[in-house]
Amino acid sequence: MHPIDDNHSNKEDVLNAETDDLIADDIWEDDAVNPDALTLNIDGWEGPLDVLLVLARNQKVDLRQISILELVRQYLKFIDDARSLKLELAADYLVMAAWLTYLKSGLLLPKDPEIDPSPEELALRLQLRLERLNAMREAGARLMARDRIGRDIFMRGAPEGLRIEKSRKYHCSYFELIQAYGQVSARTQPVMHMVKKRAVMTLEDALNRVSKMIGHSVEWTNIEVFLPTILVSEDDDYSTMLRRSALASTFMASLELARNGVLELEQKDSFEPLMIRSVANKAS
């Protein structure tokens, strides 16, 4: 009437048999205190799980075979003793006591399938936790017992030391240097606004020129013929600019001379060559 799985069923038998199996390591023997003495110093414990583990190990069996019921009994006694001594107990100790009381009743009472998780499952869980904590405790002891650097094993006492001295080398190419200077110069020259002396033919010059030339021109003649000849062949900036200025001035001069009845202009169509001829000639 007490359905317990194989892991648990023999627990009490095993306990009663009081096997002499000792837990392998003796590092922690100091902690294997008489349970009755546990009450003397509450501060020495790392929480209820710690107390439980020490109690469990005092059963002197493999942790997989501890009696959870016995463990509960011991823990509750520990708490009672502490209380009777009026020792301050941290809340988590009391919570654990309450929980274990509940677990104990669950394990003792006929199995109630409605209870989930089952008391056996809770007991197993507690046992697994104790096993894990115990494993780490033993591992810690073994770790600390190893031959350790600075205690058992030594590195070289007075190493010369290694040093990589980083020397920074800067990279800059000749091109970058020159380019940078070019840009500094360009960027920082004082900005000067200067009215440039432009290449121009004044209206006055054009009037003189056209007036002089028109006398010889009896037929319709392209206005460009009246421009200074040097400008026609040359193709540099200066000539181009002067040529445009001369063309404009010559055109203006032509208009002025036409107004005065000296010449007449004709253009067959937009953008066609502008033709001029002397009025005097036409009249003759």
Next chain:
Amino acid sequence: MADMEHIRAVEATLFASEEPLRSKDIAQYVGDEVDVDAALKAIEEHYHGRGIELVKRGDRWHFQTAADLAYLLRRESDELRKLSRAAIETLSIIAYHGPVSRAEIESIRGVQISKGMLDVLMQAEWIKSAGRREVPGRPLIYVVTNEFLTHFGLSSRKDLPGIKDLKATGLLDPVDMVMNEMFTETAEDEENIGDSDSEADDV
């Protein structure tokens, strides 16, 4: 067989170094033309059985006194003794279970760990944080360091005392996982009390 001049160079570099060096660190000193790994191997062999030995801890190499001579050289240092039981346990949990979060350490120890505990271990350079666990709260997770391996004379975490057994017996698996597995397994073995489903059926 590595060139003798290369061996000498690697040997001198390791010997002079104040801390363990990786193969690539050594290469920085001795030059690229040296086959550092071959030289290390030759040196390791040469020192075999001497009072000094060449060892690899994690990915770093250093010379140290032979372990069996500890009895001659042993010094009790206060610093090494100071580690509390709580600190030792915490360190072991990080070593054996790492990477672990603080909450995971606490769940194994059954108590909260004090605020300064991890700081102390980090200050000793035995643990370091290794990012965050991608779970709600994104807790920091911790692992042991190369310095830890060096200090305790471990080639790697696989070398931790008893870790094979602990793994084999599932003692490094979280309780929840073991419980799940146990109850899934037992579901196949007829009715077993562990299996709440079959229990329910029985009634």
Next chain:
Amino acid sequence: MADMEHIRAVEATLFASEEPLRSKDIAQYVGDEVDVDAALKAIEEHYHGRGIELVKRGDRWHFQTAADLAYLLRRESDELRKLSRAAIETLSIIAYHGPVSRAEIESIRGVQISKGMLDVLMQAEWIKSAGRREVPGRPLIYVVTNEFLTHFGLSSRKDLPGIKDLKATGLLDPVDMVMNEMFTETAEDEENIGDSDSEADDV
């Protein structure tokens, strides 16, 4: 021949020691039954020609890195860095206009120069200070060094191209056209810019 165990003990003791030890100091560690001197002799021979050697200074023994390998311990590594745009400009101004004070450089660049800039150029050994300008405040003045000339393959500052040359190679092109035209058309300005030629004569 000394006993191997004795040799190992002496070897480890010397290795771990923070200071050179006398024969009798070693004996305190390894025990009276050990013939320390014989062991030291054996060790000295064993390390002959290795990267480590056992040496005696006065009456004290210690291990040290083989003298011919000392160069390994202080390795220089060049870290190549690109000079910043601002630094290159500053350098070019010093090259063309030097000796110049910091204030003059700033007035030419039209921007303040950071404190570290001249340090970097000095560290690179491309500029040096050449005394002080005898004006109020007596500012330090800077010139380029011989290292600078060597680095850039110049035999003297006269080799630096004048503004006319820069223009010919299109180095002034990236600047906006208005500026460009100004250099093209205001012939008298070229003398201002190109006066580096006359300054270069001073070098």
